[in-house]
Amino acid sequence: MTTYQKIVLASRPKGAVSADNFRLETAPVPTITDGQVLIRNHYLSLDPYMRGRMEDTKSYAAPQAIGEVMIGGTVGEVIDSKNTKFSVGDKVVGGSGWAEMCVSDGQMLRKVDTAHIPLSAYLGSVGMPGMTAWYGLTQIMQPKAGETIVVSAASGAVGSVVGQLARIRGCRAVGIAGGPEKCAYVVDELGFDACVDYKSPTFLADLAAATPDGIDAIFENVGGVVFDAALARMNPFGRIAMCGLIAGYNGEPMVMNNVRMILTMRLTIRGFIVAEHLEFWPEGLKELGTLVATGKLKFRESVAEGLAAAPEAFMGLLKGKNFGKQLVKLV
Amino acid sequence: MTTYQKIVLASRPKGAVSADNFRLETAPVPTITDGQVLIRNHYLSLDPYMRGRMEDTKSYAAPQAIGEVMIGGTVGEVIDSKNTKFSVGDKVVGGSGWAEMCVSDGQMLRKVDTAHIPLSAYLGSVGMPGMTAWYGLTQIMQPKAGETIVVSAASGAVGSVVGQLARIRGCRAVGIAGGPEKCAYVVDELGFDACVDYKSPTFLADLAAATPDGIDAIFENVGGVVFDAALARMNPFGRIAMCGLIAGYNGEPMVMNNVRMILTMRLTIRGFIVAEHLEFWPEGLKELGTLVATGKLKFRESVAEGLAAAPEAFMGLLKGKNFGKQLVKLV
Structure with missing residues (x-):
């Protein structure tokens, strides 16, 4: 692979979100420098809060910029690393956005164990x-x-x-x-x-x-x-x-x-x-992870296939068409 | 005095409160028994919450019963006492309701000091x-x-x-x-x-x-x-x-x-x-009393004269016609 795909915000919605608010772009696979890792995303999370970010109104977060990759949580695998904390093959949770690949400096990246918890669950019940x-x-x-x-x-x-x-x-x-x-x-x-x-x-x-x-x-x-x-x-x-x-x-x-x-x-x-309450995450994720690993916390996923399916899946989510956690499978 | 006047709830309001929701009644001055005190009320407090009690709907307090004295805070003077905790002449705060006199067993009655704080203020800024x-x-x-x-x-x-x-x-x-x-x-x-x-x-x-x-x-x-x-x-x-x-x-x-x-x-x-938060009253009343006594907490009163003026004053309060604390002066 020498290129990868990403989806950017093309325009802000007027009323309901429509397909032309998004644009699929192709970019060359980046070369990483010291301290960075390259990640191949496996799943993209779609969440209702993204709708708010598409607006240019006063809210808790800055609006998503026009022309930039749509924000979002992702899970994937490290495929190249110049960061001593991460090795090729590590499964990671991050916030790459709507893209097949991304570069990270490791700051907002978290290694996860997929022995007892499926990777996608880190975008849902354990995320x-x-x-x-x-x-x-x-x-x-x-x-x-x-x-x-x-x-x-x-x-x-x-x-x-x-x-x-x-x-x-x-x-x-x-x-x-x-x-x-x-x-x-x-x-x-x-x-x-x-x-x-x-x-x-x-x-x-x-x-x-x-x-x-x-x-x-x-x-x-x-x-x-x-x-x-x-x-x-x-x-x-x-x-x-x-x-x-x-x-x-x-x-x-x-x-x-x-x-x-x-x-x-x-x-x-x-x-x-x-x-805004990160101090509670270790305690909460411990309970959630244990419950998922032992089968006591059940969940369901709606999985759209391929990055290009993300906009339609997101519009469906906003209308309640999903059933359980809405994901986009990229690999 | 062998009789006194009181105002009872005659009917529940349909929309705005009207004069015929109230009825002025005359009753004989009661004889007190052991443990009781007889109080001559000086001021009656009118407060917006009374409007809610006139309704027969689910709320935080039981509705005011038809035919009973309208509830309300009062300040007055003990004029007869068979309760060792209260003497004739004591100034007291209680909840006698819309009446010139009332009998109390002393439970919900509080003696107050009027040397530095006017009696009426115990129905307002210090109440x-x-x-x-x-x-x-x-x-x-x-x-x-x-x-x-x-x-x-x-x-x-x-x-x-x-x-x-x-x-x-x-x-x-x-x-x-x-x-x-x-x-x-x-x-x-x-x-x-x-x-x-x-x-x-x-x-x-x-x-x-x-x-x-x-x-x-x-x-x-x-x-x-x-x-x-x-x-x-x-x-x-x-x-x-x-x-x-x-x-x-x-x-x-x-x-x-x-x-x-x-x-x-x-x-x-x-x-x-x-x-519902009586545990805070001592701390709060201490600050409020000190501020009023030292002139640092200012207040204003709208005073209606005589019990019979209470319904109209109350209707005015609900329309914002009062200016500051709405009281009815009884003595």
Whole structure:
């Protein structure tokens, strides 16, 4: 190989993301210098937060620059190294972005063990999505055994971990997902106590039936009417971890109607970005890695084949077409 | 005196509170038994939270019962005592409700010193409203010197204390109030750095001008569009103490539009009821009492004369017609 492919941000979305927001480019394979490693990426992670970066608005992170490689987490293999900490053949987790190859100085690169944990899981349950779930649950929702927790996008990379970790802590875990197939998976495969289909005409009644003792904590990935419905069922002193608002990513109005519940139920709502809490990662990844290696934490992956498939897979993710963690397989 | 007057809840409001929701009744002065004291109330406190109790909806407190004396804080004087802890002539703070007299077993009654602090202040800056401000500021907003805090209903019993305490802690204190007269008072008398008139057509621009470095913490008494405007200017890791939502007390839609800010700015929003945090009262009341006694904490009172004036004064309070702490003078 003398060249590799990458995908850059061609333009910012106006409303929904479209294919012409991206451009596939070919570049020569770089030559590394002292201290650097060359990585062949095996999997690219697609995550909802990328949608926010495509916008040029005030947010927690700088916007993705036009013409630069789309940001993103990756796992791959070191294929050349002039860095004493990494050898050819090492499996690594990094943030190369939407590209088949990348050069790293080793700073943000982490060697991982694939003997008991599949490489792709380091982009999911044992990576940023898993840590997002772990942090939100343990640090914000702080659930006690016997409490009821609700998580939206429950079949996704983050939501699936939230519910399983809550079950391990003795909680009643109730998922919200789109469609009977995802709901069946959440209950039958992931072991949630219940899962409610937000697309069903009986959604409100179903949510009430699934949370007979009210809701003590919410992990919110979606926002909008689904969130409002859960908010209305909160118990006193409930906690809400605000992780994502995918329902409004394309600029749809995103209102909260049950604001009064914050006061009358003395709720705590906290937005968070897991990358700002790196001090918790060792503890969290240890629990997540052990659970995955021993088969106690289940996950599912939607895998698109080849870098060129990334834009369509990403657009599907934003519409909830994925089922579990959305990846792009590059090798 | 062989009889006294009291006001009971006659009916629940449909929309705005009206005079026929209340009924003035006359009762014989009670005879006290062992352990009891008889109190002649001097001042009755009117507070926005009473509006919530008039509703029969799920909230943090049981609704006010129909036909019973309207709840409320009072200060007065012991005029008969069969309780060894209280003597005739003692000045006391209690929760007698809307009545000229009441009998107490002494449990929820507190003797106060009026040598340096006027009796009425125990219903305001050195009472529940002051403690509401103190708790929200110190425990939820946790302001650091140099930060900008915003408080709505800034000329009111709670808001006026929030801003003054924040100034003492080295913050830039920005109030929001209704009309130029209240705004002038908030700046000129209370010493806030700025106050923005929410009734002005230039409100949004004025708020931006008053908070050039954004907003680090909000004390929210009002809700609705005023709150949304402040929310839009929050800095990362901002804190919001949700104390009241007076804009929606009559059932008006109460939506939050800038929900996304919770996530992008990693905000923490917490609703609270100061009566649930009694462990902080000694510390808070000590600071508030010292500040009032030394003239460093200023306040203003709107005083209605006579129990029969209470309903109209209360309706005025809900419309923001009061200026400072709303009281009813009974003696």
